[in-house]
Amino acid sequence: MTSPKNDTLEILQGANFAELKSFIIAVTGLSYYLAKDEDLASRIARRLTTIGFMDNASYLKLIASSTAAGSELDLLIGELTIGETYFFRHTEQFDALRQIILPHLLKKNLERKRLTIWCAGCSTGAEPYSISILLRRELKIQAPEWSVQILGTDINRGFLDRAAKGMFDEWHLRSVKDELKRSCFKKVDKSWEINSEYKEGVSFIHHNLITGYYPPRFDGPEPFDLILCRNVMIYFNQDTVAEILPKFDRCLAASGWLLLGYSEININLYKAFDLIPYPGALIFQKKKPTKEQFSAPVLPILQQFPALSHADTPPIATTPCLPLQIDTNDSYLKCRRMINTGDLKGALLAADDLILKDQLDARAYFLRGLALLQLGKDQDAEQALRKAIYLDRNFIIAHYHLGLIYLKLQQADKARRYLTNASTLLADKSMDSVLVEGDGMTALQLTNILKTIGEAA
Numbered sequence: 001m002t003s004p005k006n007d008t009l010e011i012l013q014g015a016n017f018a019e020l021k022s023f024i025i026a027v028t029g030l031s032y033y034l035a036k037d038e039d040l041a042s043r044i045a046r047r048l049t050t051i052g053f054m055d056n057a058s059y060l061k062l063i064a065s066s067t068a069a070g071s072e073l074d075l076l077i078g079e080l081t082i083g084e085t086y087f088f089r090h091t092e093q094f095d096a097l098r099q100i101i102l103p104h105l106l107k108k109n110l111e112r113k114r115l116t117i118w119c120a121g122c123s124t125g126a127e128p129y130s131i132s133i134l135l136r137r138e139l140k141i142q143a144p145e146w147s148v149q150i151l152g153t154d155i156n157r158g159f160l161d162r163a164a165k166g167m168f169d170e171w172h173l174r175s176v177k178d179e180l181k182r183s184c185f186k187k188v189d190k191s192w193e194i195n196s197e198y199k200e201g202v203s204f205i206h207h208n209l210i211t212g213y214y215p216p217r218f219d220g221p222e223p224f225d226l227i228l229c230r231n232v233m234i235y236f237n238q239d240t241v242a243e244i245l246p247k248f249d250r251c252l253a254a255s256g257w258l259l260l261g262y263s264e265i266n267i268n269l270y271k272a273f274d275l276i277p278y279p280g281a282l283i284f285q286k287k288k289p290t291k292e293q294f295s296a297p298v299l300p301i302l303q304q305f306p307a308l309s310h311a312d313t314p315p316i317a318t319t320p321c322l323p324l325q326i327d328t329n330d331s332y333l334k335c336r337r338m339i340n341t342g343d344l345k346g347a348l349l350a351a352d353d354l355i356l357k358d359q360l361d362a363r364a365y366f367l368r369g370l371a372l373l374q375l376g377k378d379q380d381a382e383q384a385l386r387k388a389i390y391l392d393r394n395f396i397i398a399h400y401h402l403g404l405i406y407l408k409l410q411q412a413d414k415a416r417r418y419l420t421n422a423s424t425l426l427a428d429k430s431m432d433s434v435l436v437e438g439d440g441m442t443a444l445q446l447t448n449i450l451k452t453i454g455e456a457a
């Protein structure tokens with residue numbers, strides 16, 4: 001029997017690998033694999049180890065022959081998708097839901113008392129259930145008075161089966177405080193099962209964002225009040241994202257909301273929506289079709305900035321949303337990756353390690369600050385970012401994040417100072433340069449973000 005490594009090589013070097021790869025990317029949207037041939041081949045090899053080895057052309061024929069449940073394509077998708085998720089992922093986005101989006105929807109729908117939410121690319125369900133908990137526990141939205149429908153969809157049926165069971169391990173609950181955990185979940189062996197009251201109205205169905213129909217379900221003509229598609233489109237290229245956005249737009253009710261992952265920002269692609277700046281999150285609202293006088297709820301502090309405008313944003317860039325290749329030996333990238341995947345304690349240790357090696361390392365302090373920020377330790381994060389800027393006054397992303405912290409802390413003058421610093425420093429950069437510690441963000445993208453926040457460059 002050949003080892004998986006040999007199988008991987010055979011696939012990689014075999015005839016028709018390019019066609020096989022193109023087909024897979026075309027049906028799943030996972031452009032993430034464009035620059036990851038070996039990773040892709042080793043995932044295909046895992047399937048071939050199970051079903052018996054065959055050449056690339058035969059395997060392509062097999063996966064192209066059916067898209068039905070349980071088909072080989074379906075099983076391959078189980079190997080290809082990355083389902084990292086956890087409850088209340090990305091604090092700032094949940095703050096935006098809590099403070100802006102859901103209060104607006106509850107007010108808007110007060111008469112009919114219905115709310116429909118779509119979590120596209122929901123993985124094993126932590127995201128839809130987090131929203132269910134938020135609505136029921138914090139916002140006191142209860143059945144039968146209110147009818148809340150939260151639909152979770154995903155391309156990976158295995159994830160959906162797990163989501164429907166509502167069982168989670170400690171890792172998925174890593175950012176849930178003990179008290180909340182004990183009141184919303186029941187411990188079953190080493191896992192936690194979500195209480196049935198939070199399962200009410202939450203359902204899961206299979207849907208491929210690339211090949212599927214929009215909306216994903218036809219049993220209710222009602223458009224969605226809110227669509228979340230977080231940390232899904234980072235795996236797609238910008239053309240794919242540009243195709244999906246109008247479909248989301250069509251599925252949204254009047255003045256409905258779209259919430260995407262933080263690192264998926266390329267503002268130029270979202271011109272069809274109104275952008276509502278919020279510290280640490282960018283949220284989008286369906287544009288008003290008429291002159292209807294709806295004034296979007298805006299944080300008091302943000303009202304001090306000029307109105308949002310897309311008018312002078314440059315044309316769509318054609319680069320992928322995120323750099324697709326990661327040098328895994330780079331300690332900074334490793335630390336950043338831990339932050340992005342929610343391993344915040346690991347990230348903090350990694351940043352401290354870097355500081356131990358070089359106490360004048362501005363990037364290390366910056367990463368420490370980002371990890372602290374995600375852990376909700378705003379004051380400590382502020383100190384770490386100030387230190388990073390002290391060590392490197394030209395550290396654009398550190399100025400930007402420190403500005404965001406001050407926005408969050410309602411300290412408008414300081415926020416303005418640091419956001420303006422970022423704008424001033426950006427003016428000297430080439431617009432297509434990728435910013436240090438910007439998680440793939442270019443000078444152009446940050447310039448646009450700052451404009452939406454109201455700090456003209």
Ligand SMILES: C[S@@+](CC[C@H](N)C(=O)[O-])C[C@H]1O[C@@H](n2cnc3c(N)ncnc32)[C@H](O)[C@@H]1O
Nearest residue numbers: 028081084085121123155156208209230231232
């Ligand atoms: C990293 S998870 C994000 C989960 C959740 N939204 C969150 O932010 O915690 C990405 C999910 O996107 C799903 N996905 C990838 N390609 C998809 C596609 N073409 N259609 C639907 N879902 C897709 C994956 O199966 C995976 O569950």
